[in-house]
Amino acid sequence: MQLNPEEVLPSRSCGEWVQGSGPGVQVLHSVNGNPLTLIDTAGINFSDMRSYARNTGGPALRQHTLHERALMLKKVGLALMESKELFYEYSTATGATRTDSWVDIEGGIGTLLNYSSRARKEIPNNDVWLDGVVEPLSADNTFSAQHILTPLEGVAIHINAYNFPCWGMLEKFAPTFLAGMPSIIKPASQTAFLTHLMIRHIIDLEILPEGSLQLVSGSIGDLLDLVDGQDVITFTGSAATGQKLRARSSIIKNSVRFTMEADSLNSAVLAPDAGPDSKEFELFVREVVREMTVKAGQKCTAIRRVMVPNQHCDALQNALIEKLRSIKPGDPSLKETRMGPLVSLAQRTDVMHCVNELVAEARIIFGDTNQPDLSSGDAELGGFMNPVLMLCENATDAKRVHELEAFGPVATIMPYGSVDEAIELVKLGQGSLVSSVFTHDQKNAAQLVRGIASANGRVMIGNRLSAKTSTGHGSPLPMLIHGGPGRAGGGEELGGVRAIKHYMQRTAVQGTPTILSAVTGQWQKGCSVRDDNRHPFRKSLSELQIGDHVVTQSRQVTLEDIEHFADFTGDKFYAHMDDEAARANPFFDGRVAHGYLVVSFAAGLFVDPEPGPVLANFGVDSLRFLTPVNVGDSLKVALTCKQINPRVSESYGEVRWDCSVVNQDASVVAQYDVLTMVAKHWPLQD
Numbered sequence: 001m002q003l004n005p006e007e008v009l010p011s012r013s014c015g016e017w018v019q020g021s022g023p024g025v026q027v028l029h030s031v032n033g034n035p036l037t038l039i040d041t042a043g044i045n046f047s048d049m050r051s052y053a054r055n056t057g058g059p060a061l062r063q064h065t066l067h068e069r070a071l072m073l074k075k076v077g078l079a080l081m082e083s084k085e086l087f088y089e090y091s092t093a094t095g096a097t098r099t100d101s102w103v104d105i106e107g108g109i110g111t112l113l114n115y116s117s118r119a120r121k122e123i124p125n126n127d128v129w130l131d132g133v134v135e136p137l138s139a140d141n142t143f144s145a146q147h148i149l150t151p152l153e154g155v156a157i158h159i160n161a162y163n164f165p166c167w168g169m170l171e172k173f174a175p176t177f178l179a180g181m182p183s184i185i186k187p188a189s190q191t192a193f194l195t196h197l198m199i200r201h202i203i204d205l206e207i208l209p210e211g212s213l214q215l216v217s218g219s220i221g222d223l224l225d226l227v228d229g230q231d232v233i234t235f236t237g238s239a240a241t242g243q244k245l246r247a248r249s250s251i252i253k254n255s256v257r258f259t260m261e262a263d264s265l266n267s268a269v270l271a272p273d274a275g276p277d278s279k280e281f282e283l284f285v286r287e288v289v290r291e292m293t294v295k296a297g298q299k300c301t302a303i304r305r306v307m308v309p310n311q312h313c314d315a316l317q318n319a320l321i322e323k324l325r326s327i328k329p330g331d332p333s334l335k336e337t338r339m340g341p342l343v344s345l346a347q348r349t350d351v352m353h354c355v356n357e358l359v360a361e362a363r364i365i366f367g368d369t370n371q372p373d374l375s376s377g378d379a380e381l382g383g384f385m386n387p388v389l390m391l392c393e394n395a396t397d398a399k400r401v402h403e404l405e406a407f408g409p410v411a412t413i414m415p416y417g418s419v420d421e422a423i424e425l426v427k428l429g430q431g432s433l434v435s436s437v438f439t440h441d442q443k444n445a446a447q448l449v450r451g452i453a454s455a456n457g458r459v460m461i462g463n464r465l466s467a468k469t470s471t472g473h474g475s476p477l478p479m480l481i482h483g484g485p486g487r488a489g490g491g492e493e494l495g496g497v498r499a500i501k502h503y504m505q506r507t508a509v510q511g512t513p514t515i516l517s518a519v520t521g522q523w524q525k526g527c528s529v530r531d532d533n534r535h536p537f538r539k540s541l542s543e544l545q546i547g548d549h550v551v552t553q554s555r556q557v558t559l560e561d562i563e564h565f566a567d568f569t570g571d572k573f574y575a576h577m578d579d580e581a582a583r584a585n586p587f588f589d590g591r592v593a594h595g596y597l598v599v600s601f602a603a604g605l606f607v608d609p610e611p612g613p614v615l616a617n618f619g620v621d622s623l624r625f626l627t628p629v630n631v632g633d634s635l636k637v638a639l640t641c642k643q644i645n646p647r648v649s650e651s652y653g654e655v656r657w658d659c660s661v662v663n664q665d666a667s668v669v670a671q672y673d674v675l676t677m678v679a680k681h682w683p684l685q686d
Contacts, residue, residue: 003090005035009196012203012215013044014052020044020218027190030095030343031331033381039189041218049184049214050226053155057182057211062151064209067125067648069178073116075207080109083201087166087194094165094191095340095383097332100295103475108167111494114478115174122497124645124654126521131506134516134524141526144513148520149504151180154230156503157223159245161236162188162343163298165195171478171494172234177212179503181232184223186216188237190343225250232503234259236300239487259502260489261482263300263405265429268473269307269422269448271439276315279464284438285316287462288411289323291474292387293339296329297409298347301434301474304405305395306413307422313415320389320413321366329384330375337375342383342408351408355388361400362392362412385409395425402428419444423451431486436460436473457484457492523547523642523658536641537608540682541653544613548641552605554634554664557593562631565597593629598670602661606639613682615652620659623672627663634664642673651684652677 003009008024010017024038061069080087084105091101123129129149137143156176160168169185176183187195199215202208216223227233227250235242239262245251246258268288274280291303308316332340342348355369367388372379387409392401395414402425416422426435435456437448440463449459458480460473476482481495493499509519513526523529529549536548566572574581575592582588599620608614629635638660646653655678661670 003037003193005037008038008040009193009217011041011044011217012199012213013049014214015056015210017200018044025189025218027193028344029093030190030341031093031333031377031382033345036093037193039192039218041216041221044216044221046216046221046223047226049216050155050223052211053182053184053214054153054230057209057214058151058153058155058180060209061177061182061212062180065125065127065648066123066129066178066180067120069180070116070119071648072207073112073174073177076202076205077109077113077116079205079207080112080198080201081106084109087198090194090197091166092333094162094194095296095332095343097337097340098335100332100340103294104164104166108164108170111167111171111478112174115178115499118479118497119178119500120647123500124643125648126643126645128520129504130520130522131501134513136525137510142512143510144516144524144526145508145510146516146520146524147506147508149501149506151504152230152232154181154228154232156181156183156232156234157186157220157227158183159186159220159233159235159237160188160195161300162190163295163300165191166198168236169195169198171476171482173213175497175499176232176503177208179500181503182212182214184214184216186220189218192217224248227251227256228254229256232257232259234261234491234493235489236261238263239489242489257502259483259491259493261300261433261491261493262487262489263407264432264484264488265304265402265405266301266432266473267305267307267426267429267435267452268303269426269435269437269452270309270312270316271437271441271444271448272309272311272419273441273444274438275312276319278440279467280438280440280462281312281315281319283462283464283467285319285323287436287438287473288320289327290472292324292389292409292411293327294474296339296342296385297387297411298343298407299474301476303411303436303473305401305425305429306411307416307425308413310415310417313413317365317389317391317413324366324387324389327387328373328375329377329386331377334376339387339409341377342385344383347408348383348385351385351406351410354404354406355390355410357404358390358400358406358410358412361398362390365389365391365413389413395428396421402430419447420451423448426452427455429455429487431484431488431490432456433482433484433488434458434460434473436462438462440464455485457481457488517546521546521643523640525658529640535608536639536657537614538612540613541644541646541655541678541680544641544644544655544678546641546644550606550639552637552639554636555601555605556634557597557601557629557631559591559631561597562591562593565594565600569594569596571596588628589630591631593631593633595625595670598625598629598635598661599623599672601635602637602659602670605635606637606659613679615677615679617674617676619675621656621673621675623670625670627667627669629663629669633669635661635669637661639674646680651681652679654678
């Protein structure tokens with residue numbers, strides 16, 4: 001794809017690439033100001049686009065299982081990685097250095113691959129995703145309830161910011177696609193050409209179901225006026241814009257899910273123990289400078305407020321200024337450039353306006369705001385500016401420094417007197433995506449984290465022990481929540497597989513156990529069982545059914561068994577060895593068997609020893625010992641196939657077995673799930 005400054009960047013709508021019919025708005029190169037392309041969506045029918053997603057994309061997606069969708073994402077991610085150099089080339093035009101682009105491009109693709117892997121490992125490959133445990137609703141076990149998750153049948157509209165045109169799109173698209181919901185992507189106009197390039201590559205792969213991914217290259221028109229309760233909207237951008245969108249009548253009227261990730265005044269706190277001679281001080285300086293200059297400070301997670309103990313303030317100022325002196329803005333295509341320009345001249349104007357507002361409460365201690373000190377490039381054509389470090393000496397009584405964000409390479413130092421004062425300074429930001437605490441003192445760490453957690457979506461603790469492995473203050477990770485309270489938007493993204501649930505409906509289903517089992521695909525207590533005189537361990541996945549069941553012979557537990565187990569394992573806890581001490585325990589009537597002896601005996605009772613479809617035992621879940629086992633008790637096991645989870649790309653699947661160990665009085669002594677790998681066919685096929 002070649003950008004043409006005289007052509008409108010196409011949108012992907014209803015299975016076709018279409019251009020807006022208006023004159024378009026010019027998008028300029030952030031480094032040299034040259035025209036790149038035009039943005040326009042005039043004439044595009046957003047009602048048709050939404051209907052196409054709901055009626056074509058959604059049903060096509062949901063014809064595939066969750067694991068099949070996950071494998072599609074894997075194929076897409078691997079293919080995108082092969083084309084990454086082209087994305088890097090285009091990313092330079094956004095003002096991003098190679099390091100900046102790595103976070104956006106390979107970080108985004110990595111997030112896509114991470115979600116593919118997590119979904120296949122952590123979520124059963126069933127049509128219905130169970131949420132929580134079965135809730136018995138009757139004493140005789142004839143009426144129960146189970147929460148389930150099913151895909152919403154609308155469309156997810158993702159409105160993204162300009163600073164991460166690849167990562168921002170992929171981190172939202174991945175969980176949406178896995179949930180079985182189609183996406184309409186609306187990137188910010190200034191960097192839409194890079195999002196467009198990546199989505200065009202994805203579409204051309206012909207891996208995704210048609211209609212599952214569409215693109216709006218420009219204004220979103222009346223799309224948000226068309227939404228209903230089956231749709232989801234996610235927004236990344238300024239808090240002011242997000243609040244306006246969230247207040248639209250269609251969103252309020254239809255209770256549309258709206259997830260917002262907004263700009264926030266994130267903090268970094270240097271704890272009192274982290275003096276100028278400490279490793280934490282050095283790490284703190286490095287982190288603040290990095291967060292000021294990566295993406296030229298154009299990150300929603302960047303450090304804006306720097307809290308430092310009064311006694312370390314002068315040393316910190318000097319250390320930061322020394323580091324910042326070595327960073328000169330320049331052409332991001334050059335290897336030696338450590339900080340590129342802002343995304344546009346207009347963005348530089350906005351940042352400088354904010355700085356001029358902040359000087360009412362803080363003074364500039366580093367950074368010429370009039371003339372950029374460049375290593376390369378042209379300050380008249382590109383959005384270059386120097387890093388700006390400010391000092392607010394009375395931050396407790398200030399207002400602007402806690403409310404106004406200069407979305408560029410700008411940070412403000414704020415001295416504090418006590419840890420409690422530092423906590424209050426963090427909270428004055430009215431809700432942040434992330435704050436970091438640098439300390440090697442456990443007491444300081446505990447007090448600060450507990451004090452600021454309610455005002456942050458994430459807290460990163462930095463110290464000498466994690467210096468080599470820490471992912472840093474500003475890096476959202478696919479397995480951790482990305483979002484924050486208050487000003488930060490009040491939403492959550494990422495956070496592992498929980499993000500997939502944002503695009504699904506949680507429903508409580510009530511009924512008889514047998515009916516619930518049919519709905520959920522999982523056997524539960526009270527359901528009918530099948531005992532066809534063939535041990536379930538002799539059945540491959542192609543033969544095994546939910547409810548397949550075996551009841552074992554009995555085995556009596558002797559005193560010799562208990563003492564042998566104690567000697568063999570070294571577990572000589574008094575309740576197993578001393579009758580008088582055991583009787584003094586309120587739970588026992590005398591010496592009792594080890595819980596793990598019970599589990600071992602149970603395995604000996606239910607395991608079929610010959611080679612067969614059961615390939616491996618990989619653990620137990622929810623193990624509970626419910627009734628003590630005394631000398632002379634007889635044990636037997638009821639083993640039932642509870643859930644079958646075939647792996648799409650393997651010759652085996654996972655089987656969950658309900659294991660109930662009972663004594664001669666039919667009292668349950670142990671209850672747990674056994675997890676096994678079972679071949680799809682037996683003998684194994686090549």
